[in-house]
Amino acid sequence: MNTVECVGCGGQFPEIDGPVHRYMESSPGCWAAFGEVLAREYSDPIYFGVHRLTVDAYAVQHPGSPSRQSIRSVGVHLIRLCLFLEHGLSAENANDAMLKAAKLKHTFVWLEPPVSLGQLTVADVVKARTAQAHKSAVKTWAQSAWDAWLPHHDTIRIWLSARQGARGLWPYPFRVTPKKEGQPLLATTLRR
Numbered sequence: 001m002n003t004v005e006c007v008g009c010g011g012q013f014p015e016i017d018g019p020v021h022r023y024m025e026s027s028p029g030c031w032a033a034f035g036e037v038l039a040r041e042y043s044d045p046i047y048f049g050v051h052r053l054t055v056d057a058y059a060v061q062h063p064g065s066p067s068r069q070s071i072r073s074v075g076v077h078l079i080r081l082c083l084f085l086e087h088g089l090s091a092e093n094a095n096d097a098m099l100k101a102a103k104l105k106h107t108f109v110w111l112e113p114p115v116s117l118g119q120l121t122v123a124d125v126v127k128a129r130t131a132q133a134h135k136s137a138v139k140t141w142a143q144s145a146w147d148a149w150l151p152h153h154d155t156i157r158i159w160l161s162a163r164q165g166a167r168g169l170w171p172y173p174f175r176v177t178p179k180k181e182g183q184p185l186l187a188t189t190l191r192r
């Protein structure tokens with residue numbers, strides 16, 4: 001079967017006809033692969049620990065075009081990726097974090113997506129043949145997707161920070177390190 005590049009993540013997927021998401025713009029083949037990955041994750045609790053990472057990675061690799069929904073989607077999923085990958089958010093707290101991130105949505109603006117959204121895509125997860133391979137692929141994919149958004153990491157950390165009125169929203173207290181000349185702005189997790 002011919003393959004075609006996904007307009008969102010840039011991965012290669014079978015050239016098929018089929019549905020796509022309303023604002024997470026993708027090729028039909030990519031959306032079908034995501035559906036297959038989700039079905040696998042819903043089929044067995046063994047995937048619980050990575051399921052939200054899957055959703056976050058897919059969402060930020062398919063930012064679509066500027067609209068209120070896509071701005072909100074990219075914002076909340078980047079925030080949760082940051083919490084997972086930089087602050088050790090647990091899968092148990094993932095839904096709660098999502099609800100809290102959504103409360104910040106009025107502070108979000110459109111973030112111009114990077115030219116490359118990462119080397120890995122959902123195609124690297126759908127081909128996994130064991131649960132272990134699947135979980136490992138999701139983690140690497142999510143890290144790659146988060147890394148691709150590097151130009152906007154500081155913005156995400158600011159959205160996460162207490163300065164934006166998020167105090168008390170997260171299971172961790174955040175502190176934003178004042179920006180020194182030539183250095184990136186960092187939000188650090190304070191140990192209780």
Ligand SMILES: [Zn+2]
Nearest residue numbers: 006008009030
């Ligand atoms: Zn895609």
